[in-house]
Amino acid sequence: MENRVEVLRKYIDEIILNMTDVEEKRCAYMHLYGVSQFCALIALKREENSELAIMAGMxxxxxxxxxxxxxxxxxxxxxxxxxxxxxxxxxxxxESKLICDAIYTHSDKNLIHSNFNEVLKDADVLQHCLYNTMLEIKPHEKERYEKLKREFGIL
Structure with a gap:
């Protein structure tokens, strides 16, 4: 049985490799794969489908x-x-509907959607906030980030 995450990763890598701006290429790798890893962590903790969450993150x-x-x-x-x-x-x-619905709503950080959709939104926030802990957290992500820190026991 093929590993769906790796098949998708190869496809995503081709898109990123074709980017001409080196800085944007670096950001794409860090952000997409950082979010996908946080999706795995959060999905596992919340007992959501981690494989589909990883794919949504990518x-x-x-x-x-x-x-x-x-x-x-x-x-x-x-x-x-x-x-x-x-x-x-x-x-x-x-599965496609689940993934695409999460992607569709991921920018609506002030609204609460399905548990699966919230995994992607929270992973996106974690990647933004943990990319560099010395940077100021964006106001629209602050409350969600504080809630995530409590959920994971980070005081």
Missing amino acids: LHDIYSYATMDSNNHAHKGATMAKEILAKLNLTSDD
């Missing part, structure tokens, strides 16, 4: 990096992720 900002356009990236990214998952034939329709 795909959540792929539209921004593939097109260098972050305008409405969550909604456009959900569409792009659905196309990628269909092209690679990695997921069932239900």
Whole structure:
């Protein structure tokens, strides 16, 4: 049985490798794979599907990096992720819907969605906040970050 995460990772790597801006390429690797790892951690803790969460993390900002356009990236990214998952034939329709719905809502940090969607939002916040702990946390992520620190016993 093929490892779906690795198949997707190879596809994502090709998109990132074709980026011309070296700094954006570095950011893409760090952010997409950082979020996917935090998705695994949070999904395991909350008893959500960690494999699908990892895939959502890898795909959540792929539209921004593939097109260098972050305008409405969550909604456009959900569409792009659905196309990628269909092209690679990695997921069932239900799994694709779960992943793409999480991507679609991941920018709505002030709203609460399904437990699976919250995994991706929280992983995105953790990657932003833990990238460099000396940087100021963005106001729209502060409350969510504090809640995550409590959940993981970080005082």
